Amino acid sequence: MGDFKKYANPWDAKYSEWYAEGSATWIGEGVVATAKAMSCDQKKVKELKKKFESMIENARNIGQNVAADNLQHFLNGSGSTRTLSVSWLRSFASITNAESRILNYTKNRNLNAWVKDVEKGKTVSKSDYWDADIKNYNMSSELSYASGASDMKGNVEMRLSRSEDIIDITGTVNIRWSDDYNWNKGMGFYIPGTGWVSDSDGLYLEKCGGAKSFLMEAFWRFDYTGKYDFENSKWMNSSWKINGSEYTPNENSSDSNNSSGR
16 A cells, blocks of 8 residues: 655645555554545656647647746746736736736726825825736637636726826836646646647646646836826826836727726
């Protein structure tokens, strides 16, 4: 049945080939527990690894290196967080639509309300955040292969200074994009150059083949400047910048994916 005293945790998939059919009692760290035996087919593990390595090669052959790197990182099994390229992420409409939703909410819901409360001669600081779920994306794109559904959060920090009837606004929206690279029972996804792949394959490799899920994330910032005419209740100017370049949010970005703030 294997010597359970050798390992700190008998459920660790890394040592699953020690387990025989049935169950065994494990005593360790002052805890008595029953570990249900798990049998791993090493032939299946080798076949799945070969299949996934072929998927990686196919992805590289069509220039989808981010997706290939993510899958390789999963197979390597470190579980460490991967920081993805901002420019690569922002090349997809689903990502820029999400950031546009956040910036539009900041301007239309936050700033339009905050300017009305600034007293003459006063400077105030305001903050908020907005979350944008990213669920609508091209299923045949590299983003679908590399990530899929994901989340974006924008932390809003603004400074509003009123001199007489003019309010000057400066501030930032710091974006954090994130997604868990993991596998879900009963689901699957399309791999360009390979076809449909079941999530059960990834789950099996995670349990028996040393692979490990991990977090993906990326960070970027938008800078804001604006001027508001308090007496006439109108904006004199309003602009966003990213990396020093002017940026205009997509006013028609879909709200079908949720955006929420506090």
